[in-house]
Amino acid sequence: MNDNVKNSKLFTLIIFAYNAQDRIREVIESVLKQEYLDSYVEDILIIDNNSLDDTAEIIKFYQQKHKLIRYIFEGKQGLSNARLTGIKNTSTPWVVFIDDDNILETNWISEAYKFITKNQDVGAFNGSVIPEFTEKLTDLEKDRLEIALESLACTHLSRESINFENYNHPYDLPFGAGLVIKKSPLDNLINAGWLSLEGRKGDSLSSGEDSEMCLFIKNEGYSYGYNPKMIINHKISKKRLEESYLKRLAGGISNSCYELYEKDEPKIKVIAFTFLKLSIRYLQYIFSYKYKKRFKYSLSVERQRSKLKYVFKS
The missing domain is CATH 3.90.550.10 (Spore Coat Polysaccharide Biosynthesis Protein SpsA; Chain A)
Structure with a gap:
């Protein structure tokens, strides 16, 4: 059009x-x-x-x-x-x-x-x-x-x-x-x-x-x-705030992150890094709360890239 x-x-x-x-x-x-x-x-x-x-x-x-x-x-x-x-x-x-x-x-x-x-x-x-x-x-x-x-x-x-x-x-x-x-x-x-x-x-x-x-x-x-x-x-x-749902949500985000990363297009990777950041944040929160600990979440873009390669390429 x-x-x-x-x-x-x-x-x-x-x-x-x-x-x-x-x-x-x-x-x-x-x-x-x-x-x-x-x-x-x-x-x-x-x-x-x-x-x-x-x-x-x-x-x-x-x-x-x-x-x-x-x-x-x-x-x-x-x-x-x-x-x-x-x-x-x-x-x-x-x-x-x-x-x-x-x-x-x-x-x-x-x-x-x-x-x-x-x-x-x-x-x-x-x-x-x-x-x-x-x-x-x-x-x-x-x-x-x-x-x-x-x-x-x-x-x-x-x-x-x-x-x-x-x-x-x-x-x-x-x-x-x-x-x-x-x-x-x-x-x-x-x-x-x-x-x-x-x-x-x-x-x-x-x-x-x-x-x-x-x-x-x-x-x-x-x-x-x-x-x-x-x-x-x-x-x-409220079921979407249950621990089991949030774990599944983190898994879904990680899978999407992997698929985008596999496209091997630099601009697409930006989305993958964002997804990975969210996935790590949820998992950190869920498990830190379970064991009554609090993690300070701070992850730079460069660390996201390293983590992405480690999680999906190692």
Whole structure:
């Protein structure tokens, strides 16, 4: 698509759903309540990634009620495959990736539109993501949440902690939750063979496909962005703060790190180092807490590189 072609409706929203019968309604409702929805959004694509529950029936119910919603089934599991299916069914200049546990505040789309009009060089951006739990957290769970915040696709612990004047992204790269990304470089990525990482697949905790995608966008000459006024409430189960889950999460990050490192591309390695840093941080925290010790975490980029080679090459 030619970036110079003007489309009155900038966005296609792509919602990914897997076994989401208990949460997909709230996600869809938050999208349908967006300000200027009909003015800015061409389609709302909901990709059913081979769910085994009543997810499909719920989506089809909303499809009958709202003209913008389209149900699409993708039988090959993996978040990367679902993203690819969504992109291939998109014709707008921008796509928005939304997970099946992301609740958008009502001004989210209008804030995304404002951000694009003011930042012509940006190719990928997202906003503030706040964790939301239905149950009260223990002190231990609060500590774990603070440590694992980035990997749980959150930027801030609470709305009060957001600095609405700071437009610097809290992390090195935008992540998949509420990711707004330019369509034309994504087409180039598809022509180049798409992504090497599959992302979340069923109940697995593999990751990194969103970072791989953003890095490609950067290499196409675009910059990253962040709009703190685009707020998502991320519905998270307390089970994701259990020790067993965090261990699996660290393993998934490490596997993605290895796959990216094996590509042997210097710019890709930057992501691998970031993943390794997170993996080590979680493991240090889990085991230090278990034995009632605290590790001070300090790891330079050079030490990350040495550790990466040691872990995966020795």
